[in-house]
Amino acid sequence: MRLKSLALIGTMMFLTQPALAETKPAPLAALIRQVDIPYTQFTLANGLRVVVHTDRKAPIVAVSVWYDVGSKFEPKGKTGFAHLFEHLMFNGSENAPGDFYEPLKQAGGTDMNGSTYFDRTNYYETVPRTALDRALFLESDRMGYLLGAVTQATLDRQRGVVQNEKRQGDNRPYGLVQYKQIEGLFPAGHPYGHTTIGSMADLDAASLDDVKSWFRAHYGPNNTVLVLAGDIDATTARPLVEKYFGAIPSGPQNTAPTVEIPTLAVAKSEVMKDRVGATLLLRAWTVPGVNDTDSTALDVAAGVLGGLSSSRLDTLLVRKEKLAVQVSAHNSSFAQLGTFSVRALVRPGVDPALVATRLDAIVADFLRDGPSADEVGRYVTESVSGTIAGLERVGGGGGKAVTLAEGALYSNNPGFYKKQLADLAAQTPAHVRAVAAKWLSRPVYALTVEPGAREAYADAAVPPPAPVAVKPEPPVKGTRGAMPPAGAAIDLTYPKVERARLSNGIEIVYAQRGAVPFTRAVLSFDAGYAADVAGRSGTAKFALAMLNEGTVARDATALAEAKERLGAGIGMGMSADRTSISFSAPSVNLAPVIDLFADMVRHPAFTPAEVERKRAELLAAIAQEVTDPGALANRVLPPLLYGAASPYAKANGGGDPAAVAALTRDDLIAFNAAWLRPDTARLFVVSDRPLAEIAAAFERGFGDWQAAGARGVKRFAPLAPTTPRIVLVDRPDSPQSTILGALPNTLAGTDELLPLITANDALGGGFLARINMNLREDKHWAYGASGSFQRIEHAAPYLVSAPVQADKTGAAIAELRKELTGYVGAQPMTQAEFDRAIADATRSLPGSFETSQALLGGMQNNDLWKRPDDYYATITARYRALTRAQVEAAARAAIDPARAFWVVVGDAKVVRPQLDSLGLPVEVIPAASVATARRAAGLQE
Incomplete structure (x- = not known):
């Protein structure tokens, strides 16, 4: 039944009653009428x-x-x-x-x-x-x-x-x-x-x-x-x-x-x-x-x-x-x-x-x-x-x-x-x-x-084209008058965020959005890659994947069929700090979707046959990762950047194949019991349905869920010092090289990074940023290049990404180093770049939060970065209060080009001679060894 009294309790509510009775999926005709x-x-x-x-x-x-x-x-x-x-x-x-x-x-x-x-x-x-x-x-x-x-x-x-x-x-x-x-x-x-x-x-x-x-x-x-x-x-x-x-x-x-x-x-x-x-x-x-x-x-x-x-x-x-x-x-x-x-x-x-x-x-x-x-x-x-x-x-x-x-x-x-x-x-x-x-x-x-x-x-086999002589051309004369102005700025109207709490303490963070009759929800756990098991990398991913492979009441096929009958999408994911299980579904099917969602989260079967099947799939995925240039680079980078002992060093794709091959069913059950539990969980919901109805539905599915046993613990320490160098992953026959550059700093994701985000707009944060305009538009060595602060809870290093044609690998790194050095040195952010960044950041807000998916992401960001619920409602004023001097100072403090190190995935016989001219030590490891040979480049567990 619907608990009408909940609407009167305010922004923080405690539920003890059962909620909605299970219903059948809405008729297909009812869904089609909504389009x-x-x-x-x-x-x-x-x-x-x-x-x-x-x-x-x-x-x-x-x-x-x-x-x-x-x-x-x-x-x-x-x-x-x-x-x-x-x-x-x-x-x-x-x-x-x-x-x-x-x-x-x-x-x-x-x-x-x-x-x-x-x-x-x-x-x-x-x-x-x-x-x-x-x-x-x-x-x-x-x-x-x-x-x-x-x-x-x-x-x-x-x-x-x-x-x-x-x-x-x-x-x-x-x-x-x-x-x-x-x-x-x-x-x-x-x-x-x-x-x-x-x-x-x-x-x-x-x-x-x-x-x-x-x-x-x-x-x-x-x-x-x-x-x-x-x-x-x-x-x-x-x-x-x-x-x-x-x-x-x-x-x-x-x-x-x-x-x-x-x-x-x-x-x-x-x-x-x-x-x-x-x-x-x-x-x-x-x-x-x-x-x-x-x-x-x-x-x-x-x-x-x-x-x-x-x-x-x-x-x-x-x-x-x-x-x-x-x-x-x-x-x-x-x-x-x-x-x-x-x-x-x-x-x-x-x-x-x-x-x-x-x-x-x-x-x-x-x-x-x-x-x-x-x-x-x-x-x-x-x-x-x-x-x-x-x-x-x-x-x-x-x-x-x-x-x-x-x-x-x-x-x-x-x-x-x-x-x-x-x-x-x-x-x-x-x-x-x-x-x-x-x-x-x-x-x-x-x-x-x-x-x-x-x-x-x-x-x-096609060689680069011979340059064509560029003839002087007269400047184009405009014939239509001045471009229309950008128009008056429209401030973001951010929806009110409300909160409720289930009987077992799980908090609901909720916002109402009625553009479409749809509900999106994320059950977020304080886990993530950082919670993976030391020495057994891949446990976290394996354990999470098993939630989709059947429950005590439904095998994997029956589970998939049930989702499809409800028109529900249920997904799972991990970031560095959080493990999430999410769903999206037509709101007319909300009650049975939450029942199904709760069954998946609370009653995974870990059937031995399914564990073995999923193990084979994960091992095959790891084998695929070591053939993919982007996946290779992202496997090599974390231990170099954070130090092998850091919880963040575990963010290495599918994990260690030897560990995945050895994990037992009991290992997976134990991991889920330690990390995917109500006392590590928070619910984020955006729906056209009112909070009282949402809370009652989740109370039915999760209100009596209790944690058992010891909760997992993540231990973070200051980042270990890094040595500037180049780690070259040899991937023969690569027509491009994938370049990842990393610049460590002392920041945490929970710091106020708005000045740095603004600074990065001109350096690496968009199409018009210097890094992209240099390597793509000026040199045309890349389809795209970028830089950003990788914001995770306890760190926020600056990362540069640039897939470039193989014969320009060394020159591209030289250009990236030049851009980084100039930006915090003799060529800082210009007034025009600053004005453009502020205008874009403030004027784009209504479009940036158009969808419930974007709103849901913003709510989770506020939670992870420990910001107030109305942060985005106040962000326009925060941007307008910034000065260029503040932004430049923040960039100089956080970006130190002298600390940069580089991971390159490419054909060593083509790339190595180019890298040797850059003045940094070059270490070469074969692509096939990345998942197993932890001895290289500080990659040991």
Whole structure:
């Protein structure tokens, strides 16, 4: 029953009564009715199509511009042009010279980015409503007044950035699979037959005339959809859009290429080798695109086969037969066709041929028998639930503006999402089986990726392009007048945070947010990587993972099925200081979700067979980590930075494989008993439901939970002195090097770091920061580089991250050292940088806390950093009280370049000679030994 009296007790409450009775999941129709994005649309005389959606929950407007041009329009020899132009359009236009982000950052823009794929190029930003004029001016200027600002220097710079983006993707384990899959499925010359990133050779060959001709042919207003979503209405929007876009003339009309869904004449099978930790099996087919009714049935088929946690492949290959450690199936729907893929990562020690046989048999069984009604229902419920959660955001890469723009561009209907939901709700087992059999019974493309030395591939052999002489060009003259001002600042209205306490003492930290009928909650324990067992690194992760592998009442499959029926997402994670178990779910299902959540947390079964299965999966994940450049660097860094005896040195991915292999069921149970217990727990909740109802529901699930035995203890000491040096992790055949730099200091995360966060805005904290502008925009040696204070409870070192092309590794570290030294020396933060940082920090706050997920994160940060609940309500005043002198002094005190040491993951035969010239000791360790050879680089436990 609902405890109405709780609302009268105030901000701190104590509960002793049982709460809500268990209920069944809400009907699917009730969930679907909650998905609604009303809109108005109009078209300008030049063909620009405009869609407007009003959402007054926050004083922000999402601006989303979608061009009907993607890689499918690229002719032979010009692959990668659409994506290259996406980059060029961020580098200033005739009336807004300089970087596109600069004026938006001054205005407090959030969610600023762009992307390119087969069918489209899109740009998006969310701005305070007072900055909408500026955003529309900027978007219209790069649509209609761009080419005068595109120079040879700009082209060369962004070509280099794109090529490093490609190297960064290629450098990852299985990074070459996408090329093989596309080549295997599509005939030469097919519009979908090459990747969006393009080839190195085609990017090198792109001339200034080529790219300007490409723009003139494709980027007119008549090939564009503009969506405005948020604190705006059509009556206000229309004159603004006319003002900024109306004078841009129409261009040539894009015509979608003729596309056939190719069918292989016979099944095709290939094998490739790569430096990976486990064999990957891939099966792929071409299928219809988003506008074909079959695509929805294929979505369901993919979910049932390998998308749901309870999928056929998970249940059979992973849980029951223990032949694979990871499986997936996915239906990728594009505008004119799609691809359907199934993947399985073979369990180490198992014959890949056996797994391939079982994989194919499971798919064949599915095509013969189809899914059950329960499987279809679970997939549909989970999908609709995810849609509801995603529509809380008005913009960014996946909110309401994106939903409307996709419908308008791909299907000529901004409300196409409603048709998709109706199609989804109408799916039956027989229909899904028939559609899946129709498309997946055709000849398959099969790829096996085996561990071994990476095979040579064409793009790796392309040398850097010869520099093109840059001709002097006259400066661009503005023709549209001054850029609109950033507009008046709008202060953040931060919701009231309330507190309650369950009968057993667990505190609830709560905020109400009613934009969507959804509840998000995090049960946070004072544990984290720092609580891991000395000498048995990996215990904490192993023990936490077992909570998802079955309870006393439900096995792992039944647990997954129960979550899916409720549309609930339940996740687990660890930071340095906290271990968290979280859920998100439609609020109509709140009571049964909390019952399920409590069962997982309080009654994990630790079934011996499941312990052994999870052990094998974790060991396979560790094997994968030592093939991934980022994971390698993050394994090596902590003991170097904090000292081998520090609790923080245990933050090393999946842990020590020898320890994970030796852990017993009793070890895991003991760890959970010591750390995941009510006296280390705090609940954080954001919901549209009132606190009284939330508290009563959690009281039912957790109120009688009592701790037993001794609580775990973490012991911290001052950081051990570090020696400046370079630790090089040798990873052969790496086209890029991953650089991590660390600068120790005496700070703690609980210190007031606002002056340092402000200082870092100009050094490493964003796209416009010096580190990124140097290595990406000036040198184009990297796709991105950054620096930040790694804020954890008892420390806050400054870390620098820069994946760079291999031949520039040494030079890149030299540039990073120069930037760090200059920033705390002769080139401190300028007044312009300071003003920009303060303007961005204060003006962006309404957009930064748009979603309940962001609010939930802020509440947890306040708790960890020991700040008051109203910290963010007062943060604007705190920023405005800062002076540049304070910020500079804080940076000088916290950043000491002389103490920096560096971890580099790259090909030693290429990188070592560069590093030897930097004046620091260089220590080399092989990548394969990182997880086991603790002797190197101070890595012993």
